[in-house]
Amino acid sequence: MPIRNLKGLVGLVTGGASGLGKATVERFVRQGARVILCDLEKSAGKDVADNLGDNCIFSPTNVTSEADVKKALEIAKDKFGKLDVAVNCAGIGIAFKTYNFNKKLPHNLEDFAEVITVNTVGSFNVIRLAVGLIGENEPDADGQRGVVINTSSVAAFDGQMGQAAYSASKGAIVGMTLPIARDLANQGIRCCTIAPGLFNTPLLASLPEKVQTYLASTIPFPKRLGDPDEYAHMVQTIVENPYLNGEVIRVDGSIRMMA
Numbered sequence: 004m005p006i007r008n009l010k011g012l013v014g015l016v017t018g019g020a021s022g023l024g025k026a027t028v029e030r031f032v033r034q035g036a037r038v039i040l041c042d043l044e045k046s047a048g049k050d051v052a053d054n055l056g057d058n059c060i061f062s063p064t065n066v067t068s069e070a071d072v073k074k075a076l077e078i079a080k081d082k083f084g085k086l087d088v089a090v091n092c093a094g095i096g097i098a099f100k101t102y103n104f105n106k107k108l109p110h111n112l113e114d115f116a117e118v119i120t121v122n123t124v125g126s127f128n129v130i131r132l133a134v135g136l137i138g139e140n141e142p143d144a145d146g147q148r149g150v151v152i153n154t155s156s157v158a159a160f161d162g163q164m165g166q167a168a169y170s171a172s173k174g175a176i177v178g179m180t181l182p183i184a185r186d187l188a189n190q191g192i193r194c195c196t197i198a199p200g201l202f203n204t205p206l207l208a209s210l211p212e213k214v215q216t217y218l219a220s221t222i223p224f225p226k227r228l229g230d231p232d233e234y235a236h237m238v239q240t241i242v243e244n245p246y247l248n249g250e251v252i253r254v255d256g257s258i259r260m261m262a
């Protein structure tokens with residue numbers, strides 16, 4: 004059967020305990036899919052999964068850990084029999100200038116590396132391991148076995164001041180999208196990336212109030228923050244449209260962030 008909707012599919016969603024990932028997990032389950040919710044042990048992942056019933060299992064996962072991701076994939080195989088879709092939503096942000104001349108303080112190098120490690124290396128870790136399981140699926144009539152979807156950011160293209168680490172981590176996700184799609188093409192696995200604008204999630208709520216208000220006022224239309232389910236809707240669209248591959252799609256109310 005060609006993949007044309009979410010019903011009957013098995014998804015793995017990282018960062019699924021909060022924000023965009025949580026909205027994706029909820030949409031998948033609502034539409035008849037089963038989901039492995041991957042998030043940090045300390046997250047709300049267990050509660051979110053419990054609320055969704057038998058079609059969602061929480062697997063405590065740090066995306067930077069090979070062992071954690073392998074465990075989540077084993078659960079997908081043992082409990083749900085397969086994996087069709089892997090969605091990378093886990094991510095962290097930081098705001099610090101390359102050099103703060105007021106404080107005479109350079110950007111902390113460990114902080115820079117941590118953002119890259121979680122956002123970029125973590126996403127790739129999930130992809131490289133998940134496609135092994137997706138590749139075991141019987142191909143559909145189109146030769147398709149499954150889909151990988153990553154989360155970049157509009158900050159990959161118009162990162163603000165203080166966003167060198169975050170934008171670098173998200174730009175790398177943009178950069179790896181096409182080569183990964185090419186790597187997986189022979190196996191019938193697609194790879195796309197979503198570059199969200201400003202969505203109403205706990206991550207955004209952690210920005211200084213001043214920055215939030217200013218940013219929201221710069222969104223041309225709709226003149227509001229995105230609803231996390233509008234992100235999840237794009238995930239569903241990518242899954243359902245077999246001709247989307249190797250592409251980065253902005254979902255952003257046409258915002259272009261200023262410095």
Ligand SMILES: CC(=O)CC(=O)SCCNC(=O)CCNC(=O)[C@H](O)C(C)(C)COP(=O)(O)OP(=O)(O)OC[C@H]1O[C@@H](n2cnc3c(N)ncnc32)[C@H](O)[C@@H]1OP(=O)(O)O
Binds near residue numbers: 156158262
């Ligand atoms: C889309 C996504 O995926 C998520 C996103 O990207 S959401 C958008 C994320 N954007 C951000 O988080 C913005 C991050 N930047 C900041 O929060 C701040 O710039 C910062 C904390 C990194 C630095 O602020 P700071 O500590 O005030 O830096 P400092 O070097 O001391 O400030 C220098 C000057 O720049 C100004 N400034 C700092 N940030 C500013 C900003 N975002 N916009 C305009 N001016 C700013 C300061 O007011 C200060 O001005 P004065 O010298 O005239 O007082």
Ligand SMILES: NC(=O)C1=CN([C@@H]2O[C@H](COP(=O)(O)OP(=O)(O)OC[C@H]3O[C@@H](n4cnc5c(N)ncnc54)[C@H](O)[C@@H]3O)[C@@H](O)[C@H]2O)C=CC1
Binds near residue numbers: 024064199202204
């Ligand atoms: N909210 C927004 O406006 C935008 C968000 N994004 C990106 O979307 C993704 C989701 O963001 P939000 O839902 O807003 O954030 P959020 O903070 O609400 O959720 C992120 C989740 O990732 C988890 N996480 C963090 N580090 C992890 C790790 N090492 N292993 C496993 N899980 C980990 C957190 O526990 C949290 O549950 C992030 O990659 C973010 O950079 C991109 C553009 C805009």
